[in-house]
Structures are given as structure tokens and as C-alpha cells.
Amino acid sequence: MAPAMRPGDAAFAAVEHVNAELFTLTYGAIVRQLLTDFEEVEQVNKQLDAMGYNIGIRLIDDFLAKSNVTRCSEFRETADVIAKVGFKMLLGVTATVSNWNNDSTECSLILEENPLVDFVELPETCQGLHYCNILCGVIRGALEMVSMRTEVKWVRDMLRGDDAYEMRLKMLDQIPEAYPYKDDE
């Protein structure tokens, strides 16, 4: 684990830091506003995922530039980089990767602590809400920009009473490089 940990810490030290409480309160305000605007919990979940997707497609370039990771040869490496370097650099926490399936196309990312949910308690009216759904969108968007189509879902959520945060990351397929210009023009 040591070689993978050090790039994460180095990347974390290299980026500018923001006050954690400001970040948490801002995210909380976003979720509250979405709930007021859309009123339906499922809609809010979709919106958070869409917002995350938009962040992810832009974030991937910044991440690759600042973290100096080499090209990943297989999905296992990708998951490790996301968990050790990505989460560390952007949220300051490390995730663990586990529960690989037989083809190495699905795994779980487990977070013990999550700065987005400090101080948060879900009221009874919002029990179906995936509060951190934005993270799923970010990962999905970022991986799509490096030619991998994935599906990311929450499996365990501490706000709903589980003991950790667990995301299920599934790779659907590789997107072939598409050139914008037709060959015969």
C-alpha cells in the first residue's frame, strides 16, 4: 500500500485547502435548496447525480494534472487511484476498495468518514434521499472522460443508520475513441 499512499498525500499537500465547515455548510445549503425546488426525493437524487456528473467531467483534467498518476492498465488500478489519490486529494479522506467481483469489473469503495455529512441528520420526510449522491456523479463523469462507462450507486449510508458509506462502482464498458470528423470528408 505504501507506494499508493504517498502520491495521495503528496497530491493532498500540493492543492489549496478550503475550510471544511464552509464546504460542509455550502453542500448542505445546496441539498436544502434542491429539496425546496424539486420537493420529490427521487428527483433530488437525480439532480445531485447530474450535478456531480458535470463536476466530474471537468474535475478529471485538474485531477490528472495535479496528481501525476500514470496511465492505469486495468480497472483495479483505476479503483485504487480513485480511492487513495482522488478522495485524498479532493476530500482529504481515503477510501478503501473491496468486494471485487470475479471479472474485476465491480468493486466497493468504502468511506469511514465523509466531510460532506458533518452535522447532518436526515429528517423523516427525506428518508429516501442519498445525501452524498453528488459523489456518485463525480466518479461517473470523471471516468467517462477517460473512456470508461460506469455505474455508481450507494449501498450503505451512515445517515440511514448503516455503519459506513459504501459505493458500488461497476464498469459497464470502454468507450472507443470517437473522432469528431468523419473520415471521408
Next chain:
Amino acid sequence: MFAIIDNLLPGGAAGASSGGGGGGSIMIVCVAIVGQQNNPLYLQSFTGADEALKFHYIVHCSLDVFDEKVSNPKKAGANLNDTFLGLLYPTEDYKVFGYLTNTKIKFILVTSDQDLREIDLRNFFSQFHGAYVDAASNPFHVPGKRIISPAFADRVSTIVKSFGSTPQP
């Protein structure tokens, strides 16, 4: 030693039976939070009996004392910005202490009638203030409405249980 052990017992039985003045069991009877417009935000009693109405009444009476203390600062200039207001008024069996935050949120502590160290009280209030700030930072909490978070209630119970058990020098 006795005071510390008594604190660990659940609020009801020990407090009711030892009554006032007995062998040094420090009993917090009730804590309350009142908002800027004197609207109640939280009230929790720690005696076994269902005396919520009596405590609402005591807390309501103490609100006037808050305004009085704020508008007539004592001679020492340091008291102007002090959050801890000290003993507000003694009733038949209880002492009522107040703490005013900069945002005009009032914390009220009702205890049984013994001598309590000021350092314990200040300590209690600052922990209580911390718990309140965390509960208020919940994006689903509406400022001005009652605090319904069960995590906050747990924290308050823990703070109350550890009241008075600061290590003696």
C-alpha cells in the same frame, strides 16, 4: 467520589430521593434553550417525574432576568461581553443559571439547590454551546424551530451526566 457516582445514575430515582441539601449529589434538573424572540427551542428535564409544565414556567420567568442583566451591566466592565450570566434567581428548590450567546440565544440551566462551582457551570455551558452549534449546523434544521435531532438530545444527556465530575485539583 460520591458526587461522581451519583451523576452516572439515571436522572430520576437518585435526584428525587436525595432531595435538597443532602450528601453532595449535584443534580441537573432541567436544561432549556430559548431563541431570539423568546420562543422555546429545546427543553429537557432530567427528573423522573413529568414536570415539564413546571419547568416551562420556571424558564419563562427567568427570561425577564436575562433582559435585566443585559441592560444593567454590573460595575466591572468585563461583564458587558460575558456570555455566562451566572445565577439568575433562586426558587424554592432550584437554582436557575443563564448563558446568553452573541446571537441572543439563551441557555437556561435549572439545578437542585446546592453550591455549585462557577468553573463547572462555565464548562457545562461551553460544552452545551458546542452541542447547540453542531445541531444548528444541520442543513435540515430550520433556525427558529424546535430542535428535534436525537443526536443532540444524546449529547446533552452525556454533558449533563458528566457535569460536576471535572478532576479536582
